[in-house]
Amino acid sequence: MPTYAAIADVETGQYQNPQDIAAIWGDVRADLEEQDCQLKDSYVLLGGHDILLLFEADDSHAALQASIAAERYGINMQTHEAIPVENLGELVDDL
Template structure:
């Protein structure tokens, strides 16, 4: 499984907290159906509204997760991440 981080922008798409809770529930179910493990979700101060950290079996599944979020009217920027120790090993080779 690969690990991903996603920055989510909801501005103008979600009108109130109840709507956000409902949408988040739908997104979690879609992630589970794809085999995506949502490790954490965080509110963010700044340009983006939320940060998601998740594991996906492959890149195609990570794309499906992004499409699921965007189908609810939010913008999502997804990046694959690796631990610093793994990165250090890559640059040593």
């Protein structure tokens, strides 16, 4: 199953404090699972973005659906397929 990394930003003003975000996190995880995505790790970021999600999805369509599902909570995701460094040689061989 491909791995995806999503850098996410929470809409300003929708949540008053970190506890508000934590309160919806179970719902976000459940919505990802409904899209056949398995959340592997999640991190709060310091700096220009708010959250980093690492998840597995059956394909890019499922990853896109997960991003759309997160939008319902005011979470804007930029999702990227993540390729393990160990697989870099395979990509070079394909060229």
